[in-house]
Amino acid sequence: MSIEKTIPDFSRGQPCQGTGGVLPAIAQDAQSGQVLMLAWMDRIAWEETMATGQAVYFSRSRGQLWRKGETSGHRQQVEEVRVDCDADTILLKVRQTGAACHEGFKSCFFRRVDQEGHTTIADSRLVNPATVYGNQANQ
């Protein structure tokens, strides 16, 4: 087995529900460079992402694969994949349909924190979450 095949190294991941470890995965807008979200991947999510070109994560709260956008339609088409020096963090450069955030913002990082620790909403909401998700779980 080539060295290249050993990355990402899920054995360095956080133990999670019998997955064999989950690693943080950053989704970044491929065009604008905006950081959209951070989620988690186990090996299965990684393999499905690589095979389909659509971002698939592992939901730690639900304990199952999370095919991003399956409910909302707000999918992430993966344009480029990177791993970091320690092979324990994944970076996806994606084309985001609609809003990455379940609160209706393009990016989950819509809150700025000032030096005193106070937050302000620094971005504009793209969509109304109620119209996207209805009563379903956030996906």
Place this chain on the structure above:
Amino acid sequence: MSIEKTIPDFSRGQPCQGTGGVLPAIAQDAQSGQVLMLAWMDRIAWEETMATGQAVYFSRSRGQLWRKGETSGHRQQVEEVRVDCDADTILLKVRQTGAACHEGFKSCFFRRVDQEGHTTIADSRLVNPATVYGNQANQ
């Protein structure tokens, strides 16, 4: 206590060496948008970062605060701080001196992974790690 003061929520963090939880912190170049690295913060690292305007992380491997650039001089001046919707991931927009990566690359994400899982080095090395760190631990 205002709601704003409760973020980030370290109680949602990964348990780590009696810290009360560590959360992932993404460092992004404030100007270019390049994602530089992912590290971890406990509450002490967060508070020192906010107080000093210099990125401070918690090294999970060394079990101690990691004042980024203390050895290498490759500091990160924090220009903006964001938290995500769940208040469990931190995004720092920074001005990076030199290379963020201990391997001498501007970004730790210097390896691209193709669909077959093979990696290539996609960036150029900025500095020779040996000249920066000598025999010291990577910082």
